[in-house]
Amino acid sequence: MANVAIRNLQITLGGNRVIDQLNLDVQAGEFVVLLGPSGCGKSTLLHTIAGLNDVSDGSIEIGGRDMTWADPKDRGISLVFQSYALYPTMDVEKNMSFGLRINGTPKAEIARRVQRAADMLHLQPLLKRKPANLSGGQRQRVAIGRAIVREADVFLFDEPLSNLDAKLRTELRRELKQLHRQLGATMIYVTHDQVEAMTLAGRMAVMRGGVIQQYDTPANVYHTPANLFVATFLGSPGMNLFRGRLAVHGASVMFANEHMQFDVSAYPFADAPVSGQACVLGVRPEDVSAINDGALAGRLTLVEEMGNHHVLWLDFHGSQVACILNGQDAPAAEATVAFRLNTERLHLFDEASEQRL
Numbered sequence: 001m002a003n004v005a006i007r008n009l010q011i012t013l014g015g016n017r018v019i020d021q022l023n024l025d026v027q028a029g030e031f032v033v034l035l036g037p038s039g040c041g042k043s044t045l046l047h048t049i050a051g052l053n054d055v056s057d058g059s060i061e062i063g064g065r066d067m068t069w070a071d072p073k074d075r076g077i078s079l080v081f082q083s084y085a086l087y088p089t090m091d092v093e094k095n096m097s098f099g100l101r102i103n104g105t106p107k108a109e110i111a112r113r114v115q116r117a118a119d120m121l122h123l124q125p126l127l128k129r130k131p132a133n134l135s136g137g138q139r140q141r142v143a144i145g146r147a148i149v150r151e152a153d154v155f156l157f158d159e160p161l162s163n164l165d166a167k168l169r170t171e172l173r174r175e176l177k178q179l180h181r182q183l184g185a186t187m188i189y190v191t192h193d194q195v196e197a198m199t200l201a202g203r204m205a206v207m208r209g210g211v212i213q214q215y216d217t218p219a220n221v222y223h224t225p226a227n228l229f230v231a232t233f234l235g236s237p238g239m240n241l242f243r244g245r246l247a248v249h250g251a252s253v254m255f256a257n258e259h260m261q262f263d264v265s266a267y268p269f270a271d272a273p274v275s276g277q278a279c280v281l282g283v284r285p286e287d288v289s290a291i292n293d294g295a296l297a298g299r300l301t302l303v304e305e306m307g308n309h310h311v312l313w314l315d316f317h318g319s320q321v322a323c324i325l326n327g328q329d330a331p332a333a334e335a336t337v338a339f340r341l342n343t344e345r346l347h348l349f350d351e352a353s354e355q356r357l
């Protein structure tokens with residue numbers, strides 16, 4: 001178990017600045033998820049921690065030791081890729097023990113580690129099977145087992161579940177979480193899947209364009225997004241947004257546009273609000289309630305049946321507002337639906353900088 005400290009990291013690949021002035025602290029034993037859209041640099045960052053990319057500037061410490069230029073094999077890390085890359089001619093046991101055999105680990109020690117990993121990953125009955133006779137989920141478990149037997153200080157995962165179907169992903173996600181608890185190891189995990197990030201992470205770093213936008217617990221990132229990008233990247237359906245301006249009169253602060261007006265005096269502004277400030281008001285679909293005496297109204301254009309709830313899409317002066325309706329009954333399409341926003345759960349962002357107010 002080791003911490004990872006990244007300082008002012010810069011990575012340039014093929015002439016592109018892929019990571020820019022990045023700082024990240026991962027505590028020993030922590031499960032950190034790097035989350036972001038395709039191309040944001042999360043895999044590049046992970047591979048750089050593993051020693052697979054050259055650093056243009058900055059440093060990487062693992063367990064208090066400068067590893068910026070260390071050979072991958074000397075970093076005390078173990079990397080699990082999206083593709084399983086198992087040796088087809090070797091059975092599961094041999095696949096898992098391969099690395100240990102070539103570095104001369106004693107036989108008894110190899111057996112102990114393979115048994116332990118097989119127990120944790122429910123691979124005992126499969127130890128003598130070849131990869132061709134395993135399902136995708138089983139193969140990925142073997143790939144994870146191969147990483148575990150190395151007993152590394154830091155485990156790095158690069159979208160390990162993305163080749164699996166939805167049910168298997170959920171299962172393996174739970175297993176990974178348990179594995180983290182059992183091993184108590186430091187884990188850094190790359191994904192573009194927000195559900196995976198929310199459920200696995202102790203803390204998550206949301207990235208865009210090689211820059212960390214926010215690094216915090218999943219709950220804080222979801223409930224207090226630092227900027228509009230983070231606010232709209234997380235959540236499904238995404239946060240509803242309304243543009244408007246602030247009006248400040250003494251202690252009273254109002255948000256208004258031509259269709260709505262809200263008292264936002266109780267909003268926890270980071271800095272004193274400024275009258276006339278152009279801003280974006282955000283509210284998550286679960287914080288929009290369709291109720292008869294709602295002050296706002298929209299035309300219902302689409303109802304999405306989700307089993308235990310419905311998503312109502314309301315046309316509100318030409319923009320679509322998503323609203324979650326719990327229960328089994330939903331109004332018919334084309335109806336006019338009154339709604340209100342939960343004013344205690346509003347988010348405000350500066351329109352120009354897109355930062356949270």
Ligand SMILES: Nc1ncnc2c1ncn2[C@@H]1O[C@H](COP(=O)(O)OP(=O)(O)OP(=O)(O)O)[C@@H](O)[C@H]1O
Pocket residue numbers: 013014015016018036037038039040041042043044045192
């Ligand atoms: N060898 C390379 N040469 C030039 N540019 C590269 C190289 N490798 C990656 N990039 C660029 O760096 C950026 C980040 O890529 P990276 O694979 O880290 O993103 P990612 O967030 O992991 O995306 P994905 O989820 O699609 O894998 C992309 O714009 C990519 O085109």
